[in-house]
Every structure is written in C-alpha cells, then in structure tokens.
Amino acid sequence: MKETLSIVKIGGNIIEDNDGLFQLLQSFSHMKGAKILVHGGGKKATEMGNKLGIEAKMTNGRRITDAQSLDVAVMVYGGLVNKNIVAKLQGLGTNSIGMSGADGGSIRAHKRAVQEVDFGFVGDIEAVNAQGVFSLLQTGFTPVFCALTHDGKGQLLNTNADTIASELAVGLTSHFETTLYYCFEKKGVLRNVSDENSVITHIDSHSYKTLLEEGIISDGMLPKLHNCFYALQNKVKKVCIGDSSMIRNESTTFTTLTL
Amino acid sequence: MKETLSIVKIGGNIIEDNDGLFQLLQSFSHMKGAKILVHGGGKKATEMGNKLGIEAKMTNGRRITDAQSLDVAVMVYGGLVNKNIVAKLQGLGTNSIGMSGADGGSIRAHKRAVQEVDFGFVGDIEAVNAQGVFSLLQTGFTPVFCALTHDGKGQLLNTNADTIASELAVGLTSHFETTLYYCFEKKGVLRNVSDENSVITHIDSHSYKTLLEEGIISDGMLPKLHNCFYALQNKVKKVCIGDSSMIRNESTTFTTLTL
Numbered sequence: 001m002k003e004t005l006s007i008v009k010i011g012g013n014i015i016e017d018n019d020g021l022f023q024l025l026q027s028f029s030h031m032k033g034a035k036i037l038v039h040g041g042g043k044k045a046t047e048m049g050n051k052l053g054i055e056a057k058m059t060n061g062r063r064i065t066d067a068q069s070l071d072v073a074v075m076v077y078g079g080l081v082n083k084n085i086v087a088k089l090q091g092l093g094t095n096s097i098g099m100s101g102a103d104g105g106s107i108r109a110h111k112r113a114v115q116e117v118d119f120g121f122v123g124d125i126e127a128v129n130a131q132g133v134f135s136l137l138q139t140g141f142t143p144v145f146c147a148l149t150h151d152g153k154g155q156l157l158n159t160n161a162d163t164i165a166s167e168l169a170v171g172l173t174s175h176f177e178t179t180l181y182y183c184f185e186k187k188g189v190l191r192n193v194s195d196e197n198s199v200i201t202h203i204d205s206h207s208y209k210t211l212l213e214e215g216i217i218s219d220g221m222l223p224k225l226h227n228c229f230y231a232l233q234n235k236v237k238k239v240c241i242g243d244s245s246m247i248r249n250e251s252t253t254f255t256t257l258t259l
Numbered sequence: 260m261k262e263t264l265s266i267v268k269i270g271g272n273i274i275e276d277n278d279g280l281f282q283l284l285q286s287f288s289h290m291k292g293a294k295i296l297v298h299g300g301g302k303k304a305t306e307m308g309n310k311l312g313i314e315a316k317m318t319n320g321r322r323i324t325d326a327q328s329l330d331v332a333v334m335v336y337g338g339l340v341n342k343n344i345v346a347k348l349q350g351l352g353t354n355s356i357g358m359s360g361a362d363g364g365s366i367r368a369h370k371r372a373v374q375e376v377d378f379g380f381v382g383d384i385e386a387v388n389a390q391g392v393f394s395l396l397q398t399g400f401t402p403v404f405c406a407l408t409h410d411g412k413g414q415l416l417n418t419n420a421d422t423i424a425s426e427l428a429v430g431l432t433s434h435f436e437t438t439l440y441y442c443f444e445k446k447g448v449l450r451n452v453s454d455e456n457s458v459i460t461h462i463d464s465h466s467y468k469t470l471l472e473e474g475i476i477s478d479g480m481l482p483k484l485h486n487c488f489y490a491l492q493n494k495v496k497k498v499c500i501g502d503s504s505m506i507r508n509e510s511t512t513f514t515t516l517t518l
Contacts, residue, residue: 048334052310060324078357079338080330080451083407083415087361091413097362098337102346104400122454132354139394148342154350157340242390259452 005137005176006032007166008247011184012042015081020244022088024183027247029092034137034176036168037096038145039085040161041077045069049075057120065120065158073158074100077146080222085144097141101125101149104132107164109157111148122207123149123157128171135230136177166227166236173235180231182224182241187227188255191216199242205229217245227255230259262433263292264396267506268424270443271301274340279281279503283414286302286506288351291437293396294354297404298344299420300336300495304328307335316379324374324415325381325418333359334415344403360384360408361415363391365422368416381417382408384423387430396434427487431495439490439498440506441483447501447514448484452477458501462516463489480491484516491518 008028014020028037046056049072057064065073081216082098089096101107101123109123136143145168147161162182169180188199203211208229211217217225228239240246269285282413287296289465308331316323324332341357350357351464360382368382389493395402395472404427406420422442447458448470461471470476476484487498499505501513 048308051312074342075334075338077338078342079334079336082336083333083361086359087415088408088413090361090364090409090411095364098357098359100342101355102342102349102355102357105349106353135398139398150346150349152349154347156346216455 002175002177005172005178006031006033006035006181007038007178008035008171008181008183009038009161010040011161011182012040013185014044014183014244015039015044021085024244024247024255025085025088025092027244027249029089030249031093031247034146036133036137036143036243037085037089038146038161038165038168039077039081040069041073041081044081045076047075048072057253058115063118064118065122067121070121070156070158074148076101076154078148088229089142089144094142095140096144097136099143099145099154099165101145101159104136105129105143105150105152106133106143107149107159107167108152109159110151111155111157121152121155122156123159125149125159125167128167130174131170133168133172134175160223161222162227169231170234178236180228180236180239180249182228182239183244184241184246185243185255187243189217189221191207195247197253200255201253203255205232205259208257212250228257232257261434264431264437265290265294265440266334266424266428266431266437266441267294267440268296268391269299270441271300272301272444273442273503274298274301274303280344283503283506284347284351286345286503286508287488288348288353288476289508290506295396295402295404295421296344296348297390297406297424297427298340299406300332300340302337304332304399307331309432312408313414313502316377321378325379329380329415329422331379333415337407339515341403341405348403350399353401354399354402354446358402358404359415359484360404360418363395364388364409365404365413366393366408366426367411368418369410370414370416374429380403380414380416382410382418384408384418384426385516387426387472388431389430392427392431393434421483421486425490427494428490429493437495439487439495440502441498441500442506443500445502446512448480458512459514460512464491464512464518469517471483487516491516
C-alpha cells in the first residue's frame with residue numbers, strides 16, 4: 001500500500017491574519033505522514049504594489065501580471081510570505097523547505113497564450129517534477145510552495161495557488177495515496193452563500209453535476225471545484241474544503257469531495 | 260577520496276549587473292562536481308527600502324536591521340534575487356534550489372547580543388546542518404543560498420553572505436573536499452588598492468600575517484580574509500578571491516589562499 005500524502009492549500013485570508021496563520025501552522029505541523037503546504041499571497045502583494053506605486057492592471061476584470069507586478073509577486077509570495085512560513089514551521093519542529101516551481105525544477109509552466117487578453121507573466125502548468133518533489137519528501141523535508149512557477153528557460157511566472165495544489169496532488173499520485181485540503185475562510189461549500197451553516201458535507205460527481213445545474217456553485221467556487229474534480233479524476237483519493245479547524249482533526253463540519 | 264565541492268559566493272556588484280550576472284551563472288553552471296552558490300543582495304535592498312520610504316538606520320556607521328529592514332531583506336534577497344537566480348540556473352540546465360538558512364533548517368543563528376550597539380535582526384551563525392545540505396547535493400540539487408538565517412524558533416535573521424559561504428564550506432568538509440570562491444569586482448587581493456593589476460596571487464598563513472602587519476589588508480578586506488583563514492583553519496582545502504573570470508576556468512589572475 002502506498003504511503004499517504006496530505007497537500008494543504010491555505011488561502012489569502014489566513015495569510016493576512018498572523019494569529020490564525022500561526023494556529024494553522026501548528027495544526028499543519030501536527031499532521032502525520034508526508035505533507036506539503038501551498039500558499040497564496042492574499043492582499044499583501046496588492047498592498048506592496050500600492051506602496052511601490054505600481055498600479056494593479058486589469059482588463060475585463062481580470063488581473064494582468066506585467067513585469068513590475070511579477071517582481072512584487074516574487075518578493076511577497078516567494079520571499080516575505082514563504083520564508084516567514086518556513087521559519088515558523090522550523091520553530092514548530094517541521095523541517096520545511098520553501099519552494100517556487102523553479103526550485104528543483106518542480107513545476108514547469110508556459111506563459112499563457114494571448115487570445116482575447118494578454119495576461120502577461122501568468123503561467124499555465126505543463127508538468128510537475130514528481131520525482132524531484134518525492135525525493136525531498138523522502139529525505140524528510142516538508143515542501144512549502146508559493147504561487148510561482150517557471151518556464152524552464154529562466155522566466156518566473158505567476159500561477160494560481162489552487163491550481164498548483166491540485167497539479168502537485170495529481171503529480172504525486174504515482175508515489176502516494178494523496179488527499180488534498182483547500183483551507184479558506186468558510187466552513188465548506190455552502191448551499192446558501194448567506195448562511196455560513198449551510199455546508200454541503202459531501203459532494204460526488206453526480207451531486208456536483210446537479211449543484212452546477214442548480215447554479216448553487218458559482219463565481220469563485222467554480223474554478224475551485226473544477227480543480228477538485230480534476231484532481232479526483234486523476235487519482236487523487238479525496239479532496240476536502242473547509243476552514244482551518246478542518247486541519248486540526250477536530251470533529252468539525254467541512255465539505256468532502258469524492259468521485 | 261572525498262568528492263569535491265565548490266562554493267561560490269557572488270557579491271553585490273555582480274547581482275546588480277544583469278549581463279554580468281547571467282555570464283557568471285553560465286560559468287557556474289559549467290563547473291563540474293557538487294556546487295553551491297551564495298549571493299548577497301547588493302544595493303537592491305537599499306533601493307527597495309528607499310522606494311518604500313524605509314530609511315536605512317545606522318549607528319556608529321554600522322547598519323541596523325530593524326523589523327521593516329528585515330522584511331525588505333527577506334523580500335529582496337530571499338524573493339526577488341534568489342528566485343530569479345534559481346529560474347535562470349534552471350534555464351541553463353542546473354537543477355538549482357533556492358535556500359535561506361531557515362529552509363531545511365540549514366543554517367541556525369542567534370540574534371547578535373546587544374553590547375554597545377543593538378544591530379537588530381542580525382544573526383551570528385551557530386550551526387550548519389551539513390547533513391541536510393549534503394542530502395540535497397546527493398539528490399542532485401544545486402543549492403542557492405541568500406544572506407538569511409533563522410534562530411530555530413521562528414525568527415528570520417539577516418546574516419553576512421561571506422560568513423554564510425565560509426560556514427557552509429567548513430560545515431561540509433565532513434562530506435567533501437571543499438574549495439571556496441569569493442567572487443567580487445576586483446581581480447583579487449591587491450597590494451596597492453589604486454592599482455587593479457597589483458593582485459597578490461598567493462597568500463598563506465605566513466604572508467597573511469605580514470600583510471596584516473604592513474597594513475596592506477585593511478577596511479572591507481579584513482573581514483573577508485578573516486573568513487578565508489577561518490575556513491582554511493577548519494579544513495577547507497583552498498580559498499580563491501577574484502572576479503567572475505576566475506569561475507570561467509580561464510587562465511586568469513586571482514588570489515589563492517592556503518594555510
């Protein structure tokens with residue numbers, strides 16, 4: 001039987017709350033077995049861009065990553081957020097190692113093709129170097145990934161952290177029985193967005209289709225659940241969506257997704 | 260016989276010159292055997308601090324690293340500079356992995372004790388986790404270290420890059436026959452600071468003492484040479500000081516230091 005691997009993706013709201021982040025890292029450090037943390041950068045990159053007088057560029061409501069914005073993302077995600085998480089995990093006894101997709105050639109992407117919009121330095125993932133990440137895990141390291149990839153030719157790229165988490169989970173199914181946790185500000189996928197307690201505790205392929213048809217999954221949850229079912233369809237065993245208490249292994253309410 | 264390990268430390272002036280940096284990385288990627296790159300951040304951190312309105316704090320001419328300055332160092336050294344070097348090396352076929360001393364618990368330091376001056380978040384190195392760095396090298400990774408360490412309790416610290424290079428070199432002598440290269444803007448240690456061609460091609464313990472007595476080694480070269488002889492006295496085989504051409508393996512002039 002394969003060993004288990006937990007991949008925990010934490011969202012921007014957790015990054016911005018120092019106490020909440022520390023609690024999450026404590027819970028993460030107590031998780032058994034091989035594990036990987038993936039983090040976004042939240043509003044910190046936007047804040048830093050504002051301080052530096054770099055305006056966030058938008059086209060049709062979508063964010064554009066120009067060269068200056070990429071530098072800010074590299075500083076904030078790859079530097080400030082990632083290294084502080086790594087140091088805190090070390091303080092909690094977890095032998096963490098900070099990673100972008102460039103480090104160890106772990107995640108190669110290509111600059112998103114220009115169709116209606118040129119998104120700039122945004123990377124769509126081509127390949128996860130599962131053997132490289134596996135060797136780090138085998139050596140006893142706990143990788144902490146930020147939302148950056150590279151094109152293999154020297155260029156860093158900005159890549160959605162949810163996608164990084166699901167692609168890592170899929171890539172590592174060859175070596176592990178993999179569970180993917182999406183940790184964000186809500187208790188799970190809600191039936192009614194204005195009722196925090198309307199968590200749907202289980203979604204499978206069949207109910208997913210119904211929820212889509214009924215329009216219950218919409219807006220930001222659409223790409224998140226797309227990532228979840230992409231992972232499940234590619235041999236990830238289980239996906240869980242919920243708030244930090246889900247990681248604490250308490251009896252808590254969250255959404256479990258299976259095929 | 261032990262395998263060879265080359266540790267190359269590159270200075271700020273190389274970091275600031277994009278073409279020069281790329282040439283250096285090309286040369287580094289052609290070096291045979293196990294290797295580690297160590298980089299400072301040069302003026303980029305000061306520039307970024309200025310842009311963010313953070314004044315460099317000085318006491319008695321010594322730089323103080325307050326919490327804000329540390330954040331800038333973490334963003335610039337650990338993020339912008341480190342990740343771009345890693346991506347460029349990947350593009351050159353070298354399987355680099357970016358590291359601070361927190362990553363993999365590789366370099367533990369303590370906050371410098373307050374005597375006459377409180378230097379703030381500056382770390383004096385306590386221990387190199389040679390086994391951890393060795394395992395990365397054995398797996399085929401080429402570590403790229405920035406000038407940051409941690410205290411093992413969750414706090415990042417700013418640490419001189421020359422010292423990081425010499426402590427890594429010393430720590431890894433248990434596993435490798437280690438050569439340390441200090442790569443900076445001059446062709447080597449100069450007998451006459453105003454004559455770029457007055458390179459002293461060889462310094463040993465004996466001539467070092469004489470050079471110190473004659474006042475030929477002074478100012479910024481004092482701590483650099485102190486690091487060199489510290490390394491040599493602790494089983495590092497050879498230390499070389501020179502400009503980038505030294506790494507290119509051309510027949511070139513530079514300073515070699517031995518015991």
